[in-house]
Amino acid sequence: MENIKSVYELTKLKDKLQAEFAKNKLRVLVCAGTGCVAGGSLDIYAEFKRLIEAKGLNVDCELDKEDNCQGEESHSGYQVKKSGCHGFCAQGPLVRIEPEDILYTHVKLSDVEEIVQETLIKGHIVERLIYQNPMTGEKFSQEHEIPFYKKQLRRALANCGNIDPESLEEYLVKDGYMGLANAIIKTPEEVINDILESGLRGRGGGGFPTGKKWQFTRIAEGKKKYIICNGDEGDPGAFMDRSVMEGDPHRVIEGMSIAAYAIGADEGYIYVRAEYPMAVKRLKIAIAEAEEAGLLGNNVLGTDFSFHLHIKEGAGAFVCGEETALIASIEGKRGMPRPKPPFPANKGLWNCPTVINNVETFANVPIILNKGADYFKSVGVPNSPGTKTFALTGQVANTGLIEVPMGTTLREIVFEIGGGIPGNRKYKAVQIGGPSGGCLTEDHLDIQLDFDSLKTVGAMIGSGGLVVMDEKTCIVEVARFFMNFTQNESCGKCVLCREGTKRMLEILERIVAGKGQSEDLDLLVELGQTIKDGSLCGLGKTAPNPVLTTLKYFRDEYLHHVENKICDAKVCPALKVYQIDPTKCKGCTRCARNCPAGAISGKVKEVHSIDVLKCIKCGACVKACAFDAIEEV
Amino acid sequence: MAKTNLSKAQRSFEKVNDIVQKYQAKESALIPILQEVQEEYRYLPEEILTYVATALDISPATVYGVATFYAQFSLDPKGKYVINVCDGTACHVRGSSPVLAAIKKKIILPQGKKTTEDLRFTVQTVSCLGACGLAPVVVINDKVYGNMTPEAIELILDQLLQREEEGVN
Numbered sequence: 001m002e003n004i005k006s007v008y009e010l011t012k013l014k015d016k017l018q019a020e021f022a023k024n025k026l027r028v029l030v031c032a033g034t035g036c037v038a039g040g041s042l043d044i045y046a047e048f049k050r051l052i053e054a055k056g057l058n059v060d061c062e063l064d065k066e067d068n069c070q071g072e073e074s075h076s077g078y079q080v081k082k083s084g085c086h087g088f089c090a091q092g093p094l095v096r097i098e099p100e101d102i103l104y105t106h107v108k109l110s111d112v113e114e115i116v117q118e119t120l121i122k123g124h125i126v127e128r129l130i131y132q133n134p135m136t137g138e139k140f141s142q143e144h145e146i147p148f149y150k151k152q153l154r155r156a157l158a159n160c161g162n163i164d165p166e167s168l169e170e171y172l173v174k175d176g177y178m179g180l181a182n183a184i185i186k187t188p189e190e191v192i193n194d195i196l197e198s199g200l201r202g203r204g205g206g207g208f209p210t211g212k213k214w215q216f217t218r219i220a221e222g223k224k225k226y227i228i229c230n231g232d233e234g235d236p237g238a239f240m241d242r243s244v245m246e247g248d249p250h251r252v253i254e255g256m257s258i259a260a261y262a263i264g265a266d267e268g269y270i271y272v273r274a275e276y277p278m279a280v281k282r283l284k285i286a287i288a289e290a291e292e293a294g295l296l297g298n299n300v301l302g303t304d305f306s307f308h309l310h311i312k313e314g315a316g317a318f319v320c321g322e323e324t325a326l327i328a329s330i331e332g333k334r335g336m337p338r339p340k341p342p343f344p345a346n347k348g349l350w351n352c353p354t355v356i357n358n359v360e361t362f363a364n365v366p367i368i369l370n371k372g373a374d375y376f377k378s379v380g381v382p383n384s385p386g387t388k389t390f391a392l393t394g395q396v397a398n399t400g401l402i403e404v405p406m407g408t409t410l411r412e413i414v415f416e417i418g419g420g421i422p423g424n425r426k427y428k429a430v431q432i433g434g435p436s437g438g439c440l441t442e443d444h445l446d447i448q449l450d451f452d453s454l455k456t457v458g459a460m461i462g463s464g465g466l467v468v469m470d471e472k473t474c475i476v477e478v479a480r481f482f483m484n485f486t487q488n489e490s491c492g493k494c495v496l497c498r499e500g501t502k503r504m505l506e507i508l509e510r511i512v513a514g515k516g517q518s519e520d521l522d523l524l525v526e527l528g529q530t531i532k533d534g535s536l537c538g539l540g541k542t543a544p545n546p547v548l549t550t551l552k553y554f555r556d557e558y559l560h561h562v563e564n565k566i567c568d569a570k571v572c573p574a575l576k577v578y579q580i581d582p583t584k585c586k587g588c589t590r591c592a593r594n595c596p597a598g599a600i601s602g603k604v605k606e607v608h609s610i611d612v613l614k615c616i617k618c619g620a621c622v623k624a625c626a627f628d629a630i631e632e633v
Numbered sequence: 634m635a636k637t638n639l640s641k642a643q644r645s646f647e648k649v650n651d652i653v654q655k656y657q658a659k660e661s662a663l664i665p666i667l668q669e670v671q672e673e674y675r676y677l678p679e680e681i682l683t684y685v686a687t688a689l690d691i692s693p694a695t696v697y698g699v700a701t702f703y704a705q706f707s708l709d710p711k712g713k714y715v716i717n718v719c720d721g722t723a724c725h726v727r728g729s730s731p732v733l734a735a736i737k738k739k740i741i742l743p744q745g746k747k748t749t750e751d752l753r754f755t756v757q758t759v760s761c762l763g764a765c766g767l768a769p770v771v772v773i774n775d776k777v778y779g780n781m782t783p784e785a786i787e788l789i790l791d792q793l794l795q796r797e798e799e800g801v802n
Contacts, residue, residue, distance in 0.1 A: 034762075034763060034764050034777065035764050035766045035767050035779070037777070038764060038767055038770070038777030038778065038779045039767075039779065088766075089764070089765075089766020089767060090766045090767070092766070092767075233763065234760065234761070235761070236720075236721030236722045236723070236724075236725075236760045236761035237721050237722035237723045237761060237765055238761070238763075238765075239761075239763035239764070239765055242763040273763075274668075274705050275759065275761070275762055275763065276763060277775070312664075312665075313664075313665070313668065314703075314705075315664055315667075315668060315703035315704070315705040315706060316703050316704030316705035316706075317702060317703050317704060318760065329664065330661075331661050332659075332660055332661040332662060332663040332664055332699070333663075333699065334698050334699055334702040335702065335703070336702075391723075391765055393722070393723035393765040393766065393768060394722070394723050394726050394727070394768075395726060395727070399723070399765065399766045399768070400766050401766075431722060434722065435722075465722065467722045467723055467726060469726055473726055478722075478725075478726070481722070481725055482722075485760060489760075491702075
């Protein structure tokens with residue numbers, strides 16, 4: 001792309017591209033997010049291209065090649081594009097056709113021919129590929145009508161799934177880089193004021209006001225300042241940042257550039273998890289494109305503001321999500337946190353003043369600069385304005401990536417957007433904020449999700465992972481799972497975190513193995529509180545949260561494990577008890593022959609019985625029985 | 634495979650030199666250097682760690698400290714097929730444990746090891762791959778398999794093993 005030398009040129013180019021874009025009659029968007037690619041969406045994309053070309057339809061008239069398009073009446077403008085994540089991952093691979101907004105779900109390679117023939121050429125909808133609500137059977141052909149999307153408000157994710165993430169032109173069509181253009185004609189202080197005015201708070205979990213962070217760094221003394229984007233999304237069960245980096249990489253770059261201009265930085269890093277290779281690839285493409293267009297690098301948009309951006313790939317350490325640990329990792333060291341203060345705003349990367357913000361925080365910045373602080377504040381709640389993305393996963397009908405105004409209730413998210421719990425099972429809890437967060441029970445369904453109200457119930461918004469659990473999930477086992485995770489990821493610096501989490505894990509392992517002791521629960525609480533008090537960074541300070549909140553809300557379940565050796569959800573293998581129903585047993589001896597532990601006895605044609613002490617709970621007898629006579633109780 | 638006269642170690646160090654040069658032997662580039670070395674050799678051989686330390690003018694202990702801190706680095710050789718079983722929260726509550734058990738039934742690992750003796754398979758769990766919509770997820774050498782069940786993964790492994798047999802013979 002040609003070099004854009006001024007804000008005027010950028011606006012002119014945008015207008016031109018938007019006019020070109022409007023000419024396109026039909027656009028086929030094939031989701032190329034990690035989820036859909038795993039389902040084969042790249043082959044589907046290739047097949048669309050091949051078929052449309054084979055049928056002689058004018059395909060993929062590139063936006064910038066104006067000469068090819070102008071004056072040609074035959075230019076029907078069929079575009080086939082790879083897009084970023086649509087968010088509705090469980091229904092993938094997804095294909096959307098614009099401008100009708102038709103969404104096809106679970107598309108297979110063999111369906112492409114039919115879509116081309118019926119929808120693209122004849123304009124008919126292929127009924128069997130449209131979304132059907134699994135609960136009601138109701139069918140929806142248009143994306144925005146589907147309940148999963150209808151209740152959402154997509155701002156940070158506005159472009160995800162709507163543009164080709166590998167095309168700068170498409171981002172420009174959607175008003176891309178206009179936030180930067182607006183920022184660059186203001187003074188840095190005015191930009192910071194806009195962010196302060198908007199009330200934007202850090203989306204990585206802490207909820208610290210972004211404008212204040214920028215202000216502190218702006219006034220901090222230092223010849224060189226840095227901007228870092230924290231894309232080390234380590235919470236298991238969260239993938240919001242991945243989707244933004246993969247689906248709309250230019251927005252992250254734009255947000256960072258605005259921040260760099262505001263604080264007076266000329267260099268920045270995007271720290272991306274190694275587990276996200278596609279995000280790395282798309283960001284690299286986007287950086288190269290932006291540099292070529294003069295939107296990044298030396299003399300951005302012809303001004304004397306310069307900003308150089310690098311990508312740092314993480315190497316797999318959850319603690320690097322902590323800002324001081326992340327800085328250490330960029331410096332090439334072990335990613336261990338250090339005490340604060342000094343805060344990164346004063347002494348950050350290589351001891352220079354540094355702003356670290358999360359991916360989603362940066363994704364919100366261009367909106368504020370482009371549409372104003374009031375627009376941003378028009379949704380959400382007073383202390384937590386704007387929207388928040390969540391990764392909705394676990395035992396819920398519609399899993400995927402969502403964005404809702406701050407203050408939306410959990411009930412709306414789980415039951416309206418998420419479509420409820422599959423298989424008519426009962427809602428049990430939502431784990432929010434991953435291994436640092438807490439669980440929200442049925443009593444909390446009407447709580448507003450925002451930074452402050454969650455704190456009152458011992459949970460936190462975290463980065464935005466929402467894992468739904470139903471009655472078949474054992475809460476003690478889940479607590480053990482999280483403790484196992486944080487224990488593994490503890491960097492080992494603080495004794496209380498390193499040793500304390502180990503002891504907590506041992507106790508939890510003992511409980512799920514049926515060897516819990518009556519004093520264990522009190523010991524867990526005591527250890528948990530001590531670890532929280534005595535750890536340096538967020539990892540240790542929050543590691544006991546899942547255990548402490550589940551102990552608070554599901555104490556009975558813990559007690560059943562410890563005292564009665566019963567797992568209510570029938571998950572913990574060591575606590576399973578098998579019984580033979582005497583009315584069903586025919587005495588065929590099959591179970592006894594299949595039992596590897598010799599725990600079943602009984603004579604031929606007489607009712608058999610299981611010796612609980614010998615039973616190793618493998619379940620082989622259940623599978624072997626032809627009369628359904630053996631059951632777990 | 635064509636064999637050169639250079640010994641294995643010599644060949645190794647040539648590659649390492651290129652990688653170190655690419656990053657101008659900067660200490661701050663230790664992590665990307667180790668990442669590229671690992672990509673080249675599939676693990677971090679001990680003699681190469683020492684060599685990198687000398688090249689960057691830092692102590693071998695510093696290099697070793699970084700190499701053992703991050704989960705991505707492996708000091709043991711990895712198998713030809715690296716099977717990553719996601720055990721993130723979403724995968725866990727949707728049943729990643731039975732899937733892992735099914736894999737371990739097919740691929741027998743030596744006690745306490747993650748890689749088979751013949752260096753064909755490495756089986757490990759990862760915290761989250763961010764493909765939670767497809768939970769549970771298994772990734773075999775960059776190919777993502779979603780909505781896994783013990784039966785489905787067995788089928789995939791059978792096909793893989795069959796291809797391996799055919800390829801070898």
